[in-house]
Amino acid sequence: MPPGPPLHATPRLLRALVTDRIGLMTEAVRYGEAARLRMGPKHLYVFDSAEAAKHVLADNAANYVKGIGLVQARRAIGDGLLTSEGELWRTQRALIRPAFTARRITAQADVVAKEAVALAERLAARVGQGPVDVPDEMTGLTLGVLGRTLLDTDLLTATPGVQAGIGRAFEAVQDQAMFEMVTLSAVPTWLPLPGQLRFRRARRHLERLVAAMVAERARRPDGDDVLSRLVASAAAEPDPAVGRRRVRDELVTLLLAGHETTASTLSWSLHHLDRHPGVAERLRAEAREVLGGRPPEAGDLRRITYTGQVVAEAMRLHPPVWMLPRQALADDVVAGWDVPRGADVAISPYTLHRNPAYWPDPERFDPDRFAPDAPGGRPRYAYIPFGGGPRFCVGSQLGTMEAVFVLAVLARDLRLRGLPSRAAVPEPMLSLRVRGGLPMTVHRA
Ligand code: HEM
Numbered sequence: 001m002p003p004g005p006p007l008h009a010t011p012r013l014l015r016a017l018v019t020d021r022i023g024l025m026t027e028a029v030r031y032g033e034a035a036r037l038r039m040g041p042k043h044l045y046v047f048d049s050a051e052a053a054k055h056v057l058a059d060n061a062a063n064y065v066k067g068i069g070l071v072q073a074r075r076a077i078g079d080g081l082l083t084s085e086g087e088l089w090r091t092q093r094a095l096i097r098p099a100f101t102a103r104r105i106t107a108q109a110d111v112v113a114k115e116a117v118a119l120a121e122r123l124a125a126r127v128g129q130g131p132v133d134v135p136d137e138m139t140g141l142t143l144g145v146l147g148r149t150l151l152d153t154d155l156l157t158a159t160p161g162v163q164a165g166i167g168r169a170f171e172a173v174q175d176q177a178m179f180e181m182v183t184l185s186a187v188p189t190w191l192p193l194p195g196q197l198r199f200r201r202a203r204r205h206l207e208r209l210v211a212a213m214v215a216e217r218a219r220r221p222d223g224d225d226v227l228s229r230l231v232a233s234a235a236a237e238p239d240p241a242v243g244r245r246r247v248r249d250e251l252v253t254l255l256l257a258g259h260e261t262t263a264s265t266l267s268w269s270l271h272h273l274d275r276h277p278g279v280a281e282r283l284r285a286e287a288r289e290v291l292g293g294r295p296p297e298a299g300d301l302r303r304i305t306y307t308g309q310v311v312a313e314a315m316r317l318h319p320p321v322w323m324l325p326r327q328a329l330a331d332d333v334v335a336g337w338d339v340p341r342g343a344d345v346a347i348s349p350y351t352l353h354r355n356p357a358y359w360p361d362p363e364r365f366d367p368d369r370f371a372p373d374a375p376g377g378r379p380r381y382a383y384i385p386f387g388g389g390p391r392f393c394v395g396s397q398l399g400t401m402e403a404v405f406v407l408a409v410l411a412r413d414l415r416l417r418g419l420p421s422r423a424a425v426p427e428p429m430l431s432l433r434v435r436g437g438l439p440m441t442v443h444r445a
Pocket of ligand 1: 066081082083093146150253254257258259261262265315319320321324325384385386387388390391392393394395396398399400403
């Protein structure tokens with residue numbers, strides 16, 4: 001049985017689930033590559049090795065379903081690709097995956113580049129003025145890209161206030177998911193508690209938004225984007241209510257999974273660039289040399305490689321998906337440790353990406369770790385910002401292209417500076433946010 005804190009630490013651990021989830025993971029890995037935390041009547045097994053990550057996520061993935069946090073989020077986002085299991089997941093993944101092939105994503109490079117340039121122009125208008133809230137700006141960008149690339153919809157202008165609405169809705173959803181997680185779902189969901197009421201309003205908001213998108217698409221049904229594919233497949237469903245629910249769940253899931261993660265990657269990347277002027281200078285030089293004054297194009301991804309390294313290193317230190325929760329369906333042995341049926345298992349990219357066994361001087365921000373000529377020998381599962389195995393992120397290429405293009409264009413033209421008085425503290429919700437936002441002032445480069 002893996003070691004862990006003594007029984008009397010349980011109340012403190014449960015509190016830490018609410019107030020300091022990163023601290024909790026960090027405490028767990030102090031026990032070594034496997035730890036067992038007592039969470040009330042349940043045990044949470046935390047693993048911190050590439051071997052365990054590979055076993056749980058890939059080699060024996062069939063023995064695991066999604067676990068704490070995501071199970072609670074399912075009440076809001078439904079059975080979309082992120083939370084569904086078994087046959088439903090397989091069918092839906094087969095339906096959605098073709099929209100994310102490398103060829104398709106490449107074809108969308110122009111759209112992403114246009115959005116990146118528009119963002120740089122918006123920010124340039126703020127030179128010499130007060131700070132902008134970087135996560136907010138990045139969320140606007142990623143929602144715009146998501147709408148135009150996958151849904152063939154102008155999400156932001158089609159529905160006024162949609163960004164704030166989606167932001168508030170997902171916040172309420174995440175708050176409630178975390179609340180249910182730490183109370184082990186023991187508080188009845190029909191109780192009219194403030195969080196519960198906010199959650200219900202959020203769910204209604206998302207449902208209305210998605211229903212409007214579906215109704216609009218049903219009027220021009222011939223597209224080949226994800227939304228059109230979903231609407232067509234729902235129409236083929238014998239029970240219309242099932243079809244409607246399926247399309248709603250997938251859309252809400254894509255809206256959530258497709259924008260927060262990339263926005264988080266960008267916000268943390270800009271934070272690190274601000275803290276490491278030498279890295280920012282090198283990135284700027286690369287962007288100017290490769291792009292000159294033009295927008296990026298698909299082929300540039302092979303040429304702006306240092307920018308790619310910066311994104312990779314930002315996702316190492318601040319992986320947007322900071323924890324991958326699973327639940328064991330049957331008894332298993334993970335990296336030599338017994339895991340009983342029904343156990344909650346956590347693989348945390350946040351701690352794994354800082355494990356000194358794989359990352360020398362792990363707290364140091366050093367994009368050269370990902371240089372093509374960097375010393376090899378790191379196991380593949382020591383770095384899992386996009387997960388691994390069958391549940392690997394469908395949007396990894398789109399998210400990466402977005403982050404690389406935006407950083408290159410911003411660094412070429414502008415310099416964003418954080419406020420000296422503000423530390424950037426990670427806030428682990430379903431994605432890794434910056435607590436209280438990240439205000440930065442904008443300057444010409
Ligand atoms: C830098 C940006 C991104 C990061 C770091 C990221 C990370 C991840 C991770 C770690 C998972 C696996 C979760 C698990 O195994 O429990 C995942 C799954 C997923 N991601 Fe992403 N993601 C990003 C961008 C995107 C984008 C742009 C989209 C869609 C437009 C997307 C859609 C999804 C979906 C639908 C899943 C569920 C896949 C499945 O279970 O079959 N992601 N993502």
